[in-house]
Structures are given as C-alpha cells and as structure tokens.
Amino acid sequence: MPNRSIEQKGTWHVIPENLRYTAEHEWISEPRDGVVRVGITDYAQAALGDIVFVQLPEPGKVVTAGEVIGEVESTKSVSDIFAPLSGTVAARNETLDDTPDTINTSPYEEGWMLDIECEDLADVSGLLDAEAYAKLTE
Amino acid sequence: MTETSQPIQSPLRDRHDALGAKFAEFGGWLMPLEYGGGGVVAEHTAVREAVGLFDVSHLGKIDVSGPGAADFVNDRLSNDLRRIAPGKAQYTLCCDDSGGVVDDLIAYLYGPDRVFLVPNAANNAEVAARLAAEAPADVAVTDEHRDHAVLALQGPHSARVLADLGVPADHEYMSFVTAECAGTSIVACRTGYTGEHGYELLVPADAAGAVWDALMTAGAPHGIRPAGLGARDTLRTEMGYPLHGHELSMEITPVQARAGWAVGWRKPHFWGRDALTEEKATGPRRRLWGLEATGRGIPRADMTVRSGDTVVGTTTSGTFSPTRKIGIALALIDTAAGVDEGTELSVDVRGRALPVKVVKPPFVTPSVK
Numbered sequence: 057m058p059n060r061s062i063e064q065k066g067t068w069h070v071i072p073e074n075l076r077y078t079a080e081h082e083w084i085s086e087p088r089d090g091v092v093r094v095g096i097t098d099y100a101q102a103a104l105g106d107i108v109f110v111q112l113p114e115p116g117k118v119v120t121a122g123e124v125i126g127e128v129e130s131t132k133s134v135s136d137i138f139a140p141l142s143g144t145v146a147a148r149n150e151t152l153d154d155t156p157d158t159i160n161t162s163p164y165e166e167g168w169m170l171d172i173e174c175e176d177l178a179d180v181s182g183l184l185d186a187e188a189y190a191k192l193t194e
Numbered sequence: 195m196t197e198t199s200q201p202i203q204s205p206l207r208d209r210h211d212a213l214g215a216k217f218a219e220f221g222g223w224l225m226p227l228e229y230g231g232g233g234v235v236a237e238h239t240a241v242r243e244a245v246g247l248f249d250v251s252h253l254g255k256i257d258v259s260g261p262g263a264a265d266f267v268n269d270r271l272s273n274d275l276r277r278i279a280p281g282k283a284q285y286t287l288c289c290d291d292s293g294g295v296v297d298d299l300i301a302y303l304y305g306p307d308r309v310f311l312v313p314n315a316a317n318n319a320e321v322a323a324r325l326a327a328e329a330p331a332d333v334a335v336t337d338e339h340r341d342h343a344v345l346a347l348q349g350p351h352s353a354r355v356l357a358d359l360g361v362p363a364d365h366e367y368m369s370f371v372t373a374e375c376a377g378t379s380i381v382a383c384r385t386g387y388t389g390e391h392g393y394e395l396l397v398p399a400d401a402a403g404a405v406w407d408a409l410m411t412a413g414a415p416h417g418i419r420p421a422g423l424g425a426r427d428t429l430r431t432e433m434g435y436p437l438h439g440h441e442l443s444m445e446i447t448p449v450q451a452r453a454g455w456a457v458g459w460r461k462p463h464f465w466g467r468d469a470l471t472e473e474k475a476t477g478p479r480r481r482l483w484g485l486e487a488t489g490r491g492i493p494r495a496d497m498t499v500r501s502g503d504t505v506v507g508t509t510t511s512g513t514f515s516p517t518r519k520i521g522i523a524l525a526l527i528d529t530a531a532g533v534d535e536g537t538e539l540s541v542d543v544r545g546r547a548l549p550v551k552v553v554k555p556p557f558v559t560p561s562v563k
Contacts, residue, residue, distance in 0.1 A: 105216075105228060105424070106235040108514040109492050109521075127544075129492050131234035131514055132227070132424055134544075153490070157235075 221315025244417030254318025260333035274458025289466030343402035348392030434555020487521030
C-alpha cells in the first residue's frame with residue numbers, strides 16, 4: 057500500500073493513498089458490501105495527544121453526514137466525531153472502551169472507530185483523496 | 195498586571211525545541227505542554243514511577259530584603275513564618291481584604307532580613323506591587339521574574355539524580371540548601387506540585403541550559419523524562435492540590451478551598467484576616483470536594499454538579515487520572531447540599547449526566563516526604 061507522508065513540526069504523519077478523508081481529520085475506507093470503515097487520521101491523533109476516552113454511537117444508529125455522533129478526549133481536550141457520510145452504524149470498535157490509546161498507536165488499523173452502511177455509495181467519491189487531505193494539513 | 199503582546203520565552207526554549215515539545219501559554223510565558231516521543235501519560239507515569247524534569251521558569255520570583263523583611267511579609271501573607279526556621283520554605287497565600295486569594299505562593303525564609311517568594315507567573319507583578327506599596331523604606335521588594343529559571347525534579351528517583359551530581363538531596367521536606375551544580379550556584383528545595391518526592395531548583399537564568407543538561411544526563415540511568423505542564427496538571431489534580439484561578443481565586447477563599455492550614459489564624463495581622471476569621475466562624479457557603487467518576491467519562495473544569503435534578507455546585511478542575519484510569523474532578527459544592535464522602539452526584543458533561551462519587555482528595559496516595 058503506497059503511503060503519502062507529511063511533515064509537521066519535525067514529525068511525519070502517514071496518509072494512506074487508498075483511503076478517503078474529511079476536513080475534520082477522519083478517514084474513510086473503500087466501501088466493501090456497501091460498508092465503510094471510519095477512524096481519525098494519524099495527524100489528528102498526534103494533534104490530540106494521548107487519547108483516554110472515546111464515546112461512539114451504537115450499531116443501528118442512523119447518522120447524517122456532518123452531524124456530531126461522538127467524542128474523542130485526550131488528556132487535555134475534547135473533540136467531536138462527525139459522521140463523514142449518511143447511513144447506519146453497522147459496528148463500533150468496542151476495544152476502544154478499554155484501550156482508547158489504540159487510536160494513538162494504530163490510527164488506521166486497530167484504532168478504527170465505526171463501520172457505517174452507506175445510504176448512497178456515491179457519497180464516498182465526494183470525499184477528499186490523500187493528496188487533497190495532505191494539502192489541507194500542510 | 196501588564197499584558198505583553200509577545201509571550202515570554204523560557205531560557206530553556208532551545209532544549210524544548212530539540213526535544214520536540216508542544217508549547218502553550220501560561221501566564222504570559224510560552225512553556226512546554228508535552229514532549230515528542232512522550233506525551234502526558236508517559237510523562238505523568240515517569241514522575242510517579244521514576245523521575246521527571248519540568249521547566250517551570252514561568253513561576254514568579256520576588257526577593258524581599260532589608261531589616262525586618264520576614265516580619266514585614268508575615269504581617270501580610272496568610273501563613274505564619276514563625277512556624278518555620280531559616281532554611282525552610284512554606285506554602286502561603288496572598289489574600290485580599292475580602293478574603294479572596296490574589297495568589298498562592300511558596301515563601302523561602304533565609305532569615306529575619308530576607309524572604310524569597312515564588313508566586314504564579316500571572317500574579318507575580320500583582321503580588322510584588324501589593325508588597326512594594328506597603329514596604330518600609332529600608333525593605334526592598336524586587337521583581338526577579340526573569341532572572342532565575344526554575345526546574346522541578348520530581349519522582350521516586352529524584353534524590354539519586356541529585357546525589358549523582360553531588361548536590362545534597364537528603365534535606366527534609368520543605369527545606370532548601372544552596373549547592374553547586376554544573377558549575378553554578380543553585381538553590382534546591384524539597385518541594386513540588388506532583389505528590390512525589392522531589393525538588394524545585396532555583397537556577398540563574400543564564401545557567402539554566404547547563405543545569406538542565408546535567409540533570410538530563412545524570413537522570414538517564416534513572417529513567418528520567420522531560421515532563422511538560424500537561425503532566426504537571428494531571429499530577430497535581432490527582433493530589434487535589436489547588437491551582438490558582440481554579441480552586442483558589444479572588445472569588446474562592448482559603449476557607450472554601452480547605453486551605454485553612456496555610457493561614458496563621460492566631461497572627462494579629464495578615465491581609466484578609468477579618469473576612470476570613472468571620473467566614474471560618476460562620477462556616478463557608480461552599481466547600482471543595484473531590485469527585486470520582488463511577489461511569490465512563492471525564493469531567494472538566496466549569497461543569498455543573500447535580501444531586502438528582504438539583505444544582506449543588508461546579509467543577510473547578512477535571513481530568514483523566516492516568517494513575518487511576520478514571521475521570522476525576524475537584525468541585526465547589528454548596529454546604530447546604532449536605533454532601534459527604536460517598537455521596538453520589540452527577541456532573542453535566544456536555545448534556546450527559548456522568549455519575550460521580552464524592553471523595554476527600556488526594557485521589558492517589560502521596561509520597562512527598
């Protein structure tokens with residue numbers, strides 16, 4: 057998997073080429089059977105610092121693109137999680153209840169947050185690609 | 195106090211840059227919040243289990259010297275300097291006539307003719323001005339805010355780090371010694387703001403880099419980590435130590451904040467004496483308590499506290515406790531609510547009711563002595 061990296065204050069952040077992004081620093085996987093996986097980017101976890109608490113919606117919850125659907129808290133601050141697109145929550149990563157710092161150590165793999173069954177798969181192509189997201193964080 | 199448009203830089207700015215620090219402004223000074231490759235939790239844990247080094251050069255520094263300087267200070271600040279001998283330091287308060295707290299500070303008693311004060315960064319100029327306004331002609335109140343760096347070496351291994359550098363480390367809690375370190379004369383006081391065995395070192399500003407380097411090198415075999423003000427805040431909150439502007443302020447008296455132990459009640463004179471004596475006699479309308487989250491969530495400062503549906507108080511500080519792995523808070527609770535240890539309340543966390551239990555801080559057993 058080719059990765060793009062950006063340097064921010066001497067630290068390199070990974071931006072995988074095969075994912076989509078939002079301006080709120082979330083990543084969205086390619087849909088598989090109509091379901092996308094969602095998390096926050098490497099850049100976002102680094103900016104937040106040590107993540108100590110995550111609040112996410114339960115499976116079955118219907119979400120609308122742009123609405124606040126959860127929270128992620130670090131030792132020093134709280135950030136909202138936004139629905140990157142409309143659909144229904146298919147799964148949430150329950151391991152984050154006990155080990156929210158997984159988001160720090162593995163933001164794109166074990167630290168995923170939600171699976172969302174998309175209302176309209178065309179919405180995915182409207183999200184930022186890796187190049188556009190990299191520009192946004194420069 | 196005067197606001198400067200540009201934040202003041204610590205004399206250790208280049209050391210922090212080299213360590214990948216993230217910065218934040220504290221009382222007009224740009225100070226390290228956390229370090230690259232560390233982070234608040236790792237830095238917090240290093241202080242609890244090994245040793246951490248903080249740059250707290252933003253802390254205020256005021257020299258009060260001249261005949262009778264100690265008596266002059268003792269007639270104004272709250273704690274009783276006659277309780278300690280020269281060579282010892284004391285936690286004390288600078289109150290207003292209303293009993294509100296202008297600042298909390300550490301007073302180093304050198305002798306009857308010299309006291310050195312370490313207030314908070316934001317209040318240094320105000321404390322200096324209030325003292326200078328009443329100082330006798332032969333007592334000089336000198337603002338030395340930028341003349342000294344302050345390094346806090348904190349943690350169970352801190353004594354070994356100093357000993358390896360030939361700096362005396364065995365003096366008792368709240369006492370200070372003058373010593374040589376990295377070719378310069380420093381003052382090492384057995385104090386801190388973390389609940390761990392530790393020292394705060396007063397260092398000439400131009401020697402700060404050399405002393406920092408010596409401590410980091412000597413500390414390496416003892417597991418030292420540079421620690422930022424983010425960890426300093428989680429460490430002090432676990433101890434229930436007050437932070438001015440949160441648990442103590444012009445609106446929050448020491449009687450309300452349970453800091454009455456830092457008031458020399460029998461002294462004939464100190465700022466705020468009449469108001470505080472009356473409040474102590476009649477009982478405060480609210481009191482500081484600790485809150486431990488019993489559900490998932492993290493209380494933060496300035497959140498509403500309820501008993502059932504009734505508002506009973508406000509949080510003054512709140513954080514995730516890296517040691518306990520739960521949300522903790524300090525809160526001012528109305529006396530009329532009649533809470534006690536074990537009382538179940540809730541904190542309004544952005545519209546969600548987080549269940550909490552009332553406790554007496556500290557949240558973590560201290561080992562300062």
